[in-house]
Structures are given as C-alpha cells and as structure tokens.
Amino acid sequence: MDDYLEMLRRARSNISSKETKRFEVPQAVTQLAGRQTVLKNLFELAKALRREPKHIARYMFKELAVPGEIRGNELYLQGKFPSSLVGKKIDExxxxxxxxxxxxxxxxxxxxxxxxxxxxxxxxxxxxxxxxI
Ligand SMILES: [Zn+2]
Structure with a gap:
C-alpha cells in the first residue's frame, strides 16, 4: 500500500512540474526610440499572462515612475530603460x-x-x- 501511495505521489509531482514548465513568460522585447523605450511585445505578453495590456501598462508606469502610452500593440515609456530592467519588472x-x-x-x-x-x-x-495600480 505504501508503495502505491508513493507511486501516486510521484506521479502527481511529475504532472505538476510539467504544468509549471508549460507556462513560459515571453521575453520582453524592447527598443529605444529617441528618449523613449518601446516594449514591442506588450500584447504578446498580455496574451500569455491572460491580463489586460492596459493593466500591465499601468504597472510599468508606476514601477518605473514614468508616463507613457499604448500605441498599436506596443508600449511607449518615457525614458531610457535597458531591456533587462523591463524584463525584471515583467517578472515581478x-x-x-x-x-x-x-x-x-x-x-x-x-x-x-x-x-x-x-x-x-x-x-x-x-x-x-x-x-x-
Ligand atoms: Zn493555486
């Protein structure tokens, strides 16, 4: 009986680790445009995270303490930010x-x-x- 429970437990943990792997956050793709930073794949990120692009945008404005706007599928942020920082904020x-x-x-x-x-x-x-936010 113990063996069976152990097997069951192992099977369950395999399943959950697979499910965790399935969820992958797309890497933030950014580009500098003059004194602005453009998050090129805002909509792709929003779709993967199942959240409103506007909500992610508001979060970025607040966290980076800058204004900005959504244009097309992209997010424009006032100020120059390295993509590593934008990616870190998305992770948070x-x-x-x-x-x-x-x-x-x-x-x-x-x-x-x-x-x-x-x-x-x-x-x-x-x-x-x-x-x-
Ligand atoms: Zn839960």
Missing amino acids: YVKEFVLCHECSKPDTIVQKAERIEILKCEACGARRPLRA
Whole structure:
C-alpha cells in the first residue's frame, strides 16, 4: 500500500512540474526610440499572462515612475530603460499579479470585488486581494 501511495505521489509531482514548465513568460522585447523605450511585445505578453495590456501598462508606469502610452500593440515609456530592467519588472508583475501564492500555478483570474480586485486560482481555489495600480 505504501508503495502505491508513493507511486501516486510521484506521479502527481511529475504532472505538476510539467504544468509549471508549460507556462513560459515571453521575453520582453524592447527598443529605444529617441528618449523613449518601446516594449514591442506588450500584447504578446498580455496574451500569455491572460491580463489586460492596459493593466500591465499601468504597472510599468508606476514601477518605473514614468508616463507613457499604448500605441498599436506596443508600449511607449518615457525614458531610457535597458531591456533587462523591463524584463525584471515583467517578472515581478507575473509574481504579484499572475502566479498563485499558494500553489505557484499561473491558472488564475482576476475578479472584481466591491472596491478591490481579487486574484483567484483556478487550480487550487486560493484567493488573495491585489494591490490597486
Ligand atoms: Zn493555486
């Protein structure tokens, strides 16, 4: 019986590591345009993360403390930022607004409660409030 449970446990952990691998955040592609930094693949990122491009844009404005705007599929930021920094901010966004803090899976949705937004995990059911940005 113990062997069977052990087998089951191992099978489960294999599954979850595969699922974690399946979720890949596209690398931030940036380009300098004069004194602006363009995040070329904003929409691709938003689609992969299942979040609104506008929400990611607001996060970047706040984190980098600069204004900017969405033009077409791209995000224009006032100021020059290395792509490594933009990529790091995207990673932090994913940690805060996409991944479940209980099971670390990306299968989450944002629910609007009365005055706050809640991150709900579709995999384990965990919920936590999100910082307003
Ligand atoms: Zn979860």
